[in-house]
Amino acid sequence: MGLQAVGSVAVHTFAAHQSIQSTQRAQSTPTAHQSMDGHHVNAMAGDRGGADPARLADYEDVPEGHFYDPDAEYEPDPEYAATLAPDAARQRRERIGPTGRPLPYFPIPGPLTDHGPAKIIAMCNQKGGVGKTTSTINLGAALAEYGRRVLLVDFDPQGALSVGLGVNPMELDLTVYNLLMERGMSADEVLLKTAVPNMDLLPSNIDLSAAEVQLVSEVARESTLQRALKPLLADYDYIVIDCQPSLGLLTVNALTAAHKVIVPLECEFFALRGVALLTETIEKVQERLNPELELDGILATMYDSRTVHSREVLARVVEAFDDHVYHTVIGRTVRFPETTVAGEPITTYASNSVGAAAYRQLAREVLARCHAE
Numbered sequence: 057m058g059l060q061a062v063g064s065v066a067v068h069t070f071a072a073h074q075s076i077q078s079t080q081r082a083q084s085t086p087t088a089h090q091s092m093d094g095h096h097v098n099a100m101a102g103d104r105g106g107a108d109p110a111r112l113a114d115y116e117d118v119p120e121g122h123f124y125d126p127d128a129e130y131e132p133d134p135e136y137a138a139t140l141a142p143d144a145a146r147q148r149r150e151r152i153g154p155t156g157r158p159l160p161y162f163p164i165p166g167p168l169t170d171h172g173p174a175k176i177i178a179m180c181n182q183k184g185g186v187g188k189t190t191s192t193i194n195l196g197a198a199l200a201e202y203g204r205r206v207l208l209v210d211f212d213p214q215g216a217l218s219v220g221l222g223v224n225p226m227e228l229d230l231t232v233y234n235l236l237m238e239r240g241m242s243a244d245e246v247l248l249k250t251a252v253p254n255m256d257l258l259p260s261n262i263d264l265s266a267a268e269v270q271l272v273s274e275v276a277r278e279s280t281l282q283r284a285l286k287p288l289l290a291d292y293d294y295i296v297i298d299c300q301p302s303l304g305l306l307t308v309n310a311l312t313a314a315h316k317v318i319v320p321l322e323c324e325f326f327a328l329r330g331v332a333l334l335t336e337t338i339e340k341v342q343e344r345l346n347p348e349l350e351l352d353g354i355l356a357t358m359y360d361s362r363t364v365h366s367r368e369v370l371a372r373v374v375e376a377f378d379d380h381v382y383h384t385v386i387g388r389t390v391r392f393p394e395t396t397v398a399g400e401p402i403t404t405y406a407s408n409s410v411g412a413a414a415y416r417q418l419a420r421e422v423l424a425r426c427h428a429e
């Protein structure tokens with residue numbers, strides 16, 4: 057059997073690994089090993105240069121089942137679901153995910169008949185370059201693919217979220233800044249439809265940097281965004297706010313408006329530096345401004361399972377945050393920078409890629425956490 061178009065991620069992954077082992081023995085298995093030999097169009101294959109024996113060892117004892125392999129080549133989700141769903145019980149049996157914990161099965165969410173009120177998620181880390189914007193776009197797009205109505209809020213004066221969705225922030229007359237600062241401004245005037253069905257954007261540009269200063273003298277300055285978003289709650293299922301890399305007043309506004317926080321952490325040496333300050337800020341907002349706020353999860357990003365370093369950092373993050381760490385881990389792939397240039401989410405730009413699969417799984421995990429409440 058070769059790599060069929062319809063195949064589960066898991067079976068696919070294990071088939072690939074098993075065939076490497078058999079290839080090493082017999083040099084006879086067709087097609088399936090190609091992905092691991094570097095001939096394949098796998099997003100990460102280019103710099104792999106073939107199978108890594110250390111990685112194979114990781115998989116040797118893992119039984120076939122539902123398993124997220126950041127390096128695997130992924131099939132589109134509906135097909136994935138069709139293959140796996142009948143055997144969910146088997147998949148749930150002790151599969152070990154990249155975080156070292158058994159990986160639960162995150163079901164494909166059913167369709168919704170009505171929408172809202174929205175859950176608001178703040179994507180927050182005062183460190184830059186950890187994957188906040190990338191995660192906002194792609195989690196949003198994946199939730200939208202599952203039929204959820206999604207609003208993305210660009211809350212960074214750099215406007216990277218807007219750029220990542222193909223909008224030129226310099227050309228905008230009205231942005232989230234106007235919504236915040238001008239009384240009587242309606243969100244409809246600022247809202248933009250994105251190319252992704254079910255997903256809208258409140259864009260921003262450099263104007264927003266003035267808000268940080270101007271808000272200081274406002275009454276209830278921390279809850280300005282919360283008030284601005286209120287009329288929109290009924291129209292959406294999820295509102296995701298892309299925060300700027302600071303813990304200033306804009307970020308405090310995002311945390312005050314939010315029900316949940318997602319903290320992306322890059323799997324790099326200094327990942328945990330500054331996280332204590334962030335959790336302290338979250339706790340302060342909880343105590344003083346928004347008792348509903350909770351940390352939904354820590355999202356490990358830019359994970360490279362080939363490096364011991366990445367694996368060690370991830371292990372330390374799990375040690376520190378335990379069940380707060382999402383089972384879903386986002387692998388490092390050049391596909392993400394590419395999507396920024398393309399101005400669209402990875403779920404549409406490279407729908408079958410490992411990155412798209414990862415954010416779809418994250419969406420299912422976030423939905424599962426919300427439903428578990």
Ligand SMILES: Nc1ncnc2c1ncn2[C@@H]1O[C@H](COP(=O)(O)OP(=O)(O)O)[C@@H](O)[C@H]1O
Pocket residue numbers: 183184185186187188189190191216301357358359386387388389390391392393394396
């Ligand atoms: N998983 C990933 N693998 C590789 N590059 C990534 C990944 N996630 C994000 N990037 C790239 O890293 C850079 C910083 O990501 P970004 O989402 O803008 O971080 P932040 O919003 O926290 O500053 C961007 O160029 C982005 O394309």
Ligand SMILES: [Mg+2]
Pocket residue numbers: 188189190212216217298299
């Ligand atoms: Mg950003």
